[in-house]
Amino acid sequence: MSVLSTKVQGLLAEPGCGRNQAKSARERRAGCQNLLKPGAAAGGCAFDGAKIALQPITDVAHLVHGPIACEGNSWDNRHTGSSGPLLYRTGFTTDITALDVIQGGEKRLLRAIREIIESYDPPAVFVYQTCVTAMIGDDIEAVCQRASEQFARPVVPVNAPGFVGSKNLGNKLAGQALIDHVIGTREPAHTTPCDVVILGDYNVAGEFARVRPLLDALGIRVLASITGDGRYHDIACAHRARVSMVVCSKAMIHVARNMETRYGIPFFEGSFYGVSDMSDSLRQMSRLLVERGAPETLVARTEALIAREEARIGVRLEPYRAHLAGKRVLLVTGGVKSWSVVAALREIGMEIVATSVKKSTPEDKQRIQGIMGSDAPMIDDLPPRDMYRMLKEGRADILLSGGRSQFVALKAKVPWLDINQERHHAYAGYDGMVELVRQIHLTVNNPIWQQVRRCAPWDAAAPVRKAV
Amino acid sequence: MAIVTRLSKACTVNPLKMSQTIGAALAFLGLDRCMPLLHGAQGCTAFGLVLFVRHFREAIPLQTTAMSEVTTIMGGMDNVEQAILNIYNRAHPAVIGICSTGLAETQGEDVEGFLRIIRARHPELAAVALVFVSTPDYEGAFQDGWSQAVTRMVEELAEPAGHRQPQRINILPGSHLTPGDIEELRETAEAFGFDAQVIPDLSGSLDGHVPEDFCPTTHGGASLSAIRGCGTATFTLAVGEQMRAPAEALKRKTGVPYHLFPRLTGLAAADDLIELLSERSGRPVPAKYRRQRSQLVDAMLDGHFAFAGKQVAIAAEPDLLAAVAPWFAEMGAKIAAAVTTTESPVLAALPTDEVLIGDLADLESRAGRCDLLVTHAHGRQMAARLGRPLLRMGLPLFDRLGGAHRTIIGYRGTRDLVFEAGNMLSAQTEEQHASRGDEHRKLQEAVSFSDAAGSGGQCL
Ligand code: SF4
Numbered sequence: 010m011s012v013l014s015t016k017v018q019g020l021l022a023e024p025g026c027g028r029n030q031a032k033s034a035r036e037r038r039a040g041c042q043n044l045l046k047p048g049a050a051a052g053g054c055a056f057d058g059a060k061i062a063l064q065p066i067t068d069v070a071h072l073v074h075g076p077i078a079c080e081g082n083s084w085d086n087r088h089t090g091s092s093g094p095l096l097y098r099t100g101f102t103t104d105i106t107a108l109d110v111i112q113g114g115e116k117r118l119l120r121a122i123r124e125i126i127e128s129y130d131p132p133a134v135f136v137y138q139t140c141v142t143a144m145i146g147d148d149i150e151a152v153c154q155r156a157s158e159q160f161a162r163p164v165v166p167v168n169a170p171g172f173v174g175s176k177n178l179g180n181k182l183a184g185q186a187l188i189d190h191v192i193g194t195r196e197p198a199h200t201t202p203c204d205v206v207i208l209g210d211y212n213v214a215g216e217f218a219r220v221r222p223l224l225d226a227l228g229i230r231v232l233a234s235i236t237g238d239g240r241y242h243d244i245a246c247a248h249r250a251r252v253s254m255v256v257c258s259k260a261m262i263h264v265a266r267n268m269e270t271r272y273g274i275p276f277f278e279g280s281f282y283g284v285s286d287m288s289d290s291l292r293q294m295s296r297l298l299v300e301r302g303a304p305e306t307l308v309a310r311t312e313a314l315i316a317r318e319e320a321r322i323g324v325r326l327e328p329y330r331a332h333l334a335g336k337r338v339l340l341v342t343g344g345v346k347s348w349s350v351v352a353a354l355r356e357i358g359m360e361i362v363a364t365s366v367k368k369s370t371p372e373d374k375q376r377i378q379g380i381m382g383s384d385a386p387m388i389d390d391l392p393p394r395d396m397y398r399m400l401k402e403g404r405a406d407i408l409l410s411g412g413r414s415q416f417v418a419l420k421a422k423v424p425w426l427d428i429n430q431e432r433h434h435a436y437a438g439y440d441g442m443v444e445l446v447r448q449i450h451l452t453v454n455n456p457i458w459q460q461v462r463r464c465a466p467w468d469a470a471a472p473v474r475k476a477v
Numbered sequence: 478m479a480i481v482t483r484l485s486k487a488c489t490v491n492p493l494k495m496s497q498t499i500g501a502a503l504a505f506l507g508l509d510r511c512m513p514l515l516h517g518a519q520g521c522t523a524f525g526l527v528l529f530v531r532h533f534r535e536a537i538p539l540q541t542t543a544m545s546e547v548t549t550i551m552g553g554m555d556n557v558e559q560a561i562l563n564i565y566n567r568a569h570p571a572v573i574g575i576c577s578t579g580l581a582e583t584q585g586e587d588v589e590g591f592l593r594i595i596r597a598r599h600p601e602l603a604a605v606a607l608v609f610v611s612t613p614d615y616e617g618a619f620q621d622g623w624s625q626a627v628t629r630m631v632e633e634l635a636e637p638a639g640h641r642q643p644q645r646i647n648i649l650p651g652s653h654l655t656p657g658d659i660e661e662l663r664e665t666a667e668a669f670g671f672d673a674q675v676i677p678d679l680s681g682s683l684d685g686h687v688p689e690d691f692c693p694t695t696h697g698g699a700s701l702s703a704i705r706g707c708g709t710a711t712f713t714l715a716v717g718e719q720m721r722a723p724a725e726a727l728k729r730k731t732g733v734p735y736h737l738f739p740r741l742t743g744l745a746a747a748d749d750l751i752e753l754l755s756e757r758s759g760r761p762v763p764a765k766y767r768r769q770r771s772q773l774v775d776a777m778l779d780g781h782f783a784f785a786g787k788q789v790a791i792a793a794e795p796d797l798l799a800a801v802a803p804w805f806a807e808m809g810a811k812i813a814a815a816v817t818t819t820e821s822p823v824l825a826a827l828p829t830d831e832v833l834i835g836d837l838a839d840l841e842s843r844a845g846r847c848d849l850l851v852t853h854a855h856g857r858q859m860a861a862r863l864g865r866p867l868l869r870m871g872l873p874l875f876d877r878l879g880g881a882h883r884t885i886i887g888y889r890g891t892r893d894l895v896f897e898a899g900n901m902l903s904a905q906t907e908e909q910h911a912s913r914g915d916e917h918r919k920l921q922e923a924v925s926f927s928d929a930a931g932s933g934g935q936c937l
Pocket residue numbers: 054055056057075078079138139140141170171172517518519520521522524580
């Protein structure tokens with residue numbers, strides 16, 4: 010456990026995290042783990058976060074070492090897409106018994122790894138630690154090492170048992186597992202001066218398919234995606250990229266930083282959501298690639314592509330303006346970066362009545378303020394009860410949030426759209442923004458809203474009807 | 478008769494089973510103004526929450542004692558106390574149902590002891606019922622957690638009564654009954670003049686309704702006073718073998734005798750129920766049920782063609798398996814593969830050769846030649862790989878609407894199930910015919926081609 014504690018402390022002190030930079034040294038030592046309030050806590054555990062971050066690697070087996078709760082209650086519940094292998098969607102767990110708790114679960118774990126390799130022959134096995142097995146002292150790092158040697162196959166320990174902290178911490182520990190055990194362990198067949206690594210995109214709803222053609226058109230090759238639609242071999246070769254892009258900064262920034270110091274790969278933070286952010290990301294990527302030896306024409310070609318795409322998207326967005334201008338949005342999200350979405354919705358003429366910034370960094374907050382003006386209504390924490398009241402009082406026309414608050418909105422009879430990881434629609438890239446706007450339009454302007462808000466006949470003042 | 482086996486493999490692949498902790502939590506969700514509280518790290522609660530939200534499409538009250546690595550080692554007393562106080566202050570529940578996770582159990586936490594101390598320290602909690610159930614997730618399965626939670630509710634809350642009310646009965650439904658099933662059962666009992674108290678009652682809390690205001694706890698379900706008063710019932714009707722223990726506990730505590738129905742799906746099973754209700758109420762069977770029985774008989778006559786000789790593969794918790802597998806057999810189908818989650822006395826009597834305590838990969842490897850797969854929504858990947866139709870049954874059902882209202886008990890529920898399963902089987906048969914027709918056509922084309930080529934093809 011002591012190795013893990015050191016790792017956790019190291020990650021909490023991550024200098025690249027915008028949140029941490031704003032804190033005093035003392036606060037920083039306390040870590041960014043919001044101390045959880047028993048009986049009033051919400052959110053997943055570190056194991057959950059680690060699994061979210063790594064499960065998008067599509068060709069490996071993800072084995073959860075623990076009792077049935079950790080995998081049995083949660084598997085197959087996210088919509089990250091694959092363009093090929095499907096093994097990542099198979100749920101593997103040691104499903105430990107009371108006897109394992111007494112005798113230790115290491116033997117069962119080793120046997121489970123063997124069974125997986127024999128029946129499924131994956132390029133690697135990722136082994137996830139959980140609370141009970143950590144508590145009884147199962148040493149998954151040792152078992153994984155033994156298994157790697159015995160079966161001549163990479164077996165990667167992901168040591169993020171739930172009780173060490175939040176989902177966020179789990180994301181980071183997952184990244185750490187890639188740094189410690191995967192990145193830099195193999196060499197690519199060939200490289201190009203336009204090789205990039207994408208960090209922190211999970212290919213939710215297969216949305217990277219909206220971005221890839223743009224990169225293809227510019228001759229930019231994604232050497233490795235960490236981790237959306239990822240492949241083990243590609244990630245093992247990621248250290249040969251020229252540039253890396255961090256999409257969700259909190260989860261993977263330390264991986265980018267590590268690749269910068271270890272392999273000299275510069276990184277930038279960007280986003281695929283929203284027209285202007287998408288364009289900025291392409292611009293930065295080209296510029297950095299050229300600095301690293303890509304042909305200089307890349308910059309001009311990128312500008313041409315951006316101009317073409319923005320013009321095309323402007324035309325596609327136009328028809329929605331009439332339907333959505335003036336509609337009021339309540340935005341509650343930690344996933345898809347708030348500021349990207351805020352900018353996009355403002356572009357189309359929608360009004361943001363408030364945005365929750367619970368999970369946003371000070372930098373994010375500044376950007377939101379820049380976009381919305383100084384009296385931007387940012388709410389730090391919006392408990393379900395208050396959210397319900399706001400919606401019930403008609404102070405917003407739609408709630409954009411994650412699944413957690415879905416029924417707060419629906420029970421208040423207010424339109425709701427999922428913009429977090431469980432969503433089914435692809436919002437990345439230029440066309441993704443059109444899709445988001447189209448979905449908002451379909452949701453806000455659905456004919457059911459008028460009907461469900463009707464009074465029941467026994468509540469309304471009864472009109473006197475005469476039979477004819 | 479079946480042999481019950483458990484494979485000696487180390488890795489569970491595509492789990493069928495869910496933890497007993499959240500089975501217990503679901504039972505508490507059937508109490509009115511209740512907040513279930515999982516004693517463990519926060520992730521267990523988050524997963525349970527997402528699972529129930531996706532299944533019921535409802536906001537789900539579910540809390541955690543938020544144990545960390547440090548508090549686990551130090552002991553969870555403070556966390557349990559803090560959690561109860563926070564819930565009390567924020568949500569004012571009538572009941573807090575505390576379910577332990579594997580983490581708390583591994584540490585050997587004495588939660589009952591904690592509760593005694595908390596009670597003594599906080600007189601303001603006097604009106605709140607605190608019910609603890611021990612449900613380590615490395616033992617048993619979902620239905621075991623439900624069963625134990627109901628047992629504990631009854632032990633803690635039911636009160637012996639000096640008198641019996643002849644009209645009053647208790648219904649103890651297993652975890653495999655949907656809100657729709659429960660409603661059907663209650664209405665049936667009411668039709669015989671009974672006043673039925675259902676414990677726990679998901680048909681009150683998770684039937685999908687729109688409350689007038691925000692509610693931080695469950696909204697609807699069995700009320701505290703109703704549970705306290707269940708000692709006045711003339712008898713208890715328990716559904717599913719898993720409810721034997723709670724029914725026994727209720728009998729011990731209040732003296733109310735019980736009738737246990739292992740299942741209520743199928744003509745004979747529904748007859749048993751109606752017969753009992755008629756006998757105990759002394760009333761004739763209402764015309765409505767006579768007609769429904771006739772409709773079911775007709776549905777069986779119309780539908781049996783679709784079932785005859787068909788091979789069905791089922792994976793479900795023991796009591797759901799014991800409701801559905803015999804019914805398929807009664808319709809003329811053959812149970813070619815059966816997989817379940819945990820031990821139960823009902824398994825050995827199932828109409829198949831072997832019942833495996835296993836996972837969905839076990840079912841997949843045995844179901845290749847089956848006409849119909851029956852399991853919860855996690856069977857979708859398997860169904861796609863095998864190219865076989867999937868009748869979704871059990872929990873979770875996250876990719877179809879209306880799971881809470883699907884009713885498969887009694888005459889009417891069984892009738893609808895005949896139609897639903899029968900239609901899937903017929904569609905499958907039609908598809909096979911179509912593809913056989915394709916082969917036939919291809920064969921003919923090949924023959925006529927060789928005719929045209931003048932090589933003297935044979936005549937079909
Ligand atoms: S909190 Fe621990 S036991 Fe619960 S799901 Fe997370 S890892 Fe598993």
